Amino acid sequence: MNTERDANQGDEGGMHVEPPRQRPLPGAPLRVPIANLAEGHALKLVYETPAGEPEEVVVCRLRGRLFALDSLCPHEGGRIADGPLMDERYLLCPLHLYRFRPDDGQVIEVDCPPARTFEVDEQGDEALVWVNGRPR
Numbered sequence: 001m002n003t004e005r006d007a008n009q010g011d012e013g014g015m016h017v018e019p020p021r022q023r024p025l026p027g028a029p030l031r032v033p034i035a036n037l038a039e040g041h042a043l044k045l046v047y048e049t050p051a052g053e054p055e056e057v058v059v060c061r062l063r064g065r066l067f068a069l070d071s072l073c074p075h076e077g078g079r080i081a082d083g084p085l086m087d088e089r090y091l092l093c094p095l096h097l098y099r100f101r102p103d104d105g106q107v108i109e110v111d112c113p114p115a116r117t118f119e120v121d122e123q124g125d126e127a128l129v130w131v132n133g134r135p136r
């Protein structure tokens with residue numbers, strides 16, 4: 001008999017099990033594994049708000065620096081993609097192909113509000129993303 005505990009035991013039987021979602025509280029960062037994040041690429045991570053609502057962050061590496069954005073596209077609610085950066089420098093929303101600058105979330109060549117950005121620090125193989133703001 002399978003139980004929830006059995007399902008969280010790892011990759012046994014060829015079944016991939018996602019780790020539990022993080023729920024960073026105010027004053028604590030979201031920890032995003034970036035050991036496999038290559039220059040010019042982006043990855044996504046789903047986490048939970050303090051209220052338990054799912055959210056998604058995009059972290060990318062560009063010219064050796066890390067940037068983090070809310071994946072929610074400010075145009076019509078699409079999701080900014082992971083994978084290689086467009087033209088080796090822009091994040092892309094696949095719904096209408098709007099391109100976003102990773103550093104400030106600004107949209108290129110169209111009139112649209114910017115994507116929400118977060119402060120991010122690199123610490124070893126993790127990006128510390130301050131999705132609830134960094135304490136001052």
Ligand code: FES
Pocket residue numbers: 073074075076077078079093094095096097098
């Ligand atoms: S919803 Fe993202 S470009 Fe339109």
